[in-house]
Amino acid sequence: TGGYHKCYFLNQVLPSCCLRQVRSYHVDWRMLRDVKRRKMAYEYADERLRINAIRKNSILPKELQEVADKEIAALPRDSCPVRIRNRCVLTSRPRGVKRRWRLSRIVFRHFADHAQMSGVQRAMW
Amino acid sequence: TSSVLSKDRDKSAASKDSTPEGAAKRQEDGAETPKQQLLDIIGSMKVEVSYRKKLQQLKASENKKQAQDKLEGPDSEGSVPQGITEDTQGGRPLNPELVKAASAVASSLPRNKKQTESELLAQLRRHEETTDKQRKGGPVNIRNVISEMTVKRRSPAPWAVRKSGRISLQLDEDGQRIRPERSSAQAMDSRRYFCCFSFFVYRSLKVGKRLNIFTKASTEPEHALKTESSPTIWDLEFAKEVAAVTAQPPRNGFEEMIQWTKEGILWEFPIDNEVGMEDDAEFHEHIFLEKHLEGFPKEGPIRHFMELVICGLSKNPYLSVKQKVDHIEWFQKYFEEKKELLQEI
Numbered sequence: 194t195g196g197y198h199k200c201y202f203l204n205q206v207l208p209s210c211c212l213r214q215v216r217s218y219h220v221d222w223r224m225l226r227d228v229k230r231r232k233m234a235y236e237y238a239d240e241r242l243r244i245n246a247i248r249k250n251s252i253l254p255k256e257l258q259e260v261a262d263k264e265i266a267a268l269p270r271d272s273c274p275v276r277i278r279n280r281c282v283l284t285s286r287p288r289g290v291k292r293r294w295r296l297s298r299i300v301f302r303h304f305a306d307h308a309q310m311s312g313v314q315r316a317m318w
Numbered sequence: 319t320s321s322v323l324s325k326d327r328d329k330s331a332a333s334k335d336s337t338p339e340g341a342a343k344r345q346e347d348g349a350e351t352p353k354q355q356l357l358d359i360i361g362s363m364k365v366e367v368s369y370r371k372k373l374q375q376l377k378a379s380e381n382k383k384q385a386q387d388k389l390e391g392p393d394s395e396g397s398v399p400q401g402i403t404e405d406t407q408g409g410r411p412l413n414p415e416l417v418k419a420a421s422a423v424a425s426s427l428p429r430n431k432k433q434t435e436s437e438l439l440a441q442l443r444r445h446e447e448t449t450d451k452q453r454k455g456g457p458v459n460i461r462n463v464i465s466e467m468t469v470k471r472r473s474p475a476p477w478a479v480r481k482s483g484r485i486s487l488q489l490d491e492d493g494q495r496i497r498p499e500r501s502s503a504q505a506m507d508s509r510r511y512f513c514c515f516s517f518f519v520y521r522s523l524k525v526g527k528r529l530n531i532f533t534k535a536s537t538e539p540e541h542a543l544k545t546e547s548s549p550t551i552w553d554l555e556f557a558k559e560v561a562a563v564t565a566q567p568p569r570n571g572f573e574e575m576i577q578w579t580k581e582g583i584l585w586e587f588p589i590d591n592e593v594g595m596e597d598d599a600e601f602h603e604h605i606f607l608e609k610h611l612e613g614f615p616k617e618g619p620i621r622h623f624m625e626l627v628i629c630g631l632s633k634n635p636y637l638s639v640k641q642k643v644d645h646i647e648w649f650q651k652y653f654e655e656k657k658e659l660l661q662e663i
Binding site: 239240243246247250252253254256257260 | 622
């Protein structure tokens with residue numbers, strides 16, 4: 194496939210009466226690639242788990258394990274979960290992202306100061 | 319309707335008094351006028367509660383009507399006395415307890431004991447017949463039902479007066495009839511509403527015959543719809559359009575939360591930990607997975623490996639039975655493919 198456009202990975206369009214802020218695109222192409230990697234990792238997760246179970250084994254013969262090594266290397270590169278990066282959901286920033294909110298530190302501070310983060314308060318002690 | 323009326327009351331001796339005797343009289347002495355029969359019945363009545371007296375008066379008047387009809391010619395109501403003769407000849411099996419009760423009642427009465435007993439049994443048979451007919455679901459004549467409801471209802475005067483203040487309908491003193499002030503259909507509805515209201519407020523919900531007004535929606539129109547093809551794209555689009563137009567923005571926080579719950583953003587409360595997890599399998603299907611190991615060799619490292627796999631799966635509470643079985647089958651397929659390689663080893 195030549196042109197892998199965002200149309201395959203468009204976000205769902207919500208009904209028109211919805212008053213929330215909705216973005217119908219990914220912030221940048223890196224975010225799109227990350228989304229693709231996550232989808233592939235989900236698809237191949239079971240197979241990877243099973244092949245790894247054969248590999249990391251002290252009971253089965255080594256020849257079998259070597260064959261399993263080759264098999265897992267033959268899987269598509271984007272299917273491994275290690276390649277996923279937890280980017281900021283709003284700005285696609287790869288660093289300084291808090292896992293609980295999936296936001297980068299700058300966005301988090303912005304929302305928290307405008308009192309739009311539930312239960313978050315400026316620390317003072 | 320007399321049989322239905324008497325069935326709905328407790329099967330007391332007093333209520334049975336008039337009808338069997340009246341029937342007996344009718345059958346024996348055809349020459350006696352109905353009026354004399356009526357007078358005999360009223361004269362023979364014992365001390366009763368006031369409402370029971372009214373009930374018998376009504377029944378006597380209905381019996382009189384039935385007798386008149388019989389004298390004139392066979393009618394729909396005349397079929398009731400004919401039904402008696404048929405039943406006595408038919409000899410349907412009755413509850414032995416009921417028979418004993420009937421004989422006890424007959425013995426307590428001053429009249430001809432055998433005659434009254436046979437008449438009581440005939441009455442019981444008739445009741446059984448009507449209940450069977452009802453169970454089969456005979457044609458429901460709503461007019462009869464409604465008229466019967468008005469007759470049965472006994473509302474004391476102050477109660478009726480208070481109610482008439484609420485709904486603009488007039489009642490007689492003993493609450494027997496309603497004077498319809500609108501067209502007949504509307505009066506019927508109002509009467510029905512009234513009766514339902516009265517029953518709801520002052521009696522238990524289960525008293526009285528079922529009207530089958532609110533039966534479950536018949537499946538006929540559903541079948542008619544299903545014979546057409548599955549909803550076309552245009553139908554789906556139309557449905558979506560309608561939903562989009564009618565979906566108003568939420569007016570308050572509650573409606574917003576409802577919308578969120580529908581979309582899946584908000585969980586349903588009280589929180590159900592097993593939402594989306596519909597595992598109907600028993601615990602033994604999760605734990606005892608050895609039966610799936612039949613495709614593997616009995617000895618060797620592979621068997622050892624698979625037993626470890628099964629041990630791990632049996633302790634896994636997060637997978638469904640289908641997923642566990644798929645897991646084992648994947649390994650089976652994998653080792654089948656690698657069979658030639660394994661032979662060399």
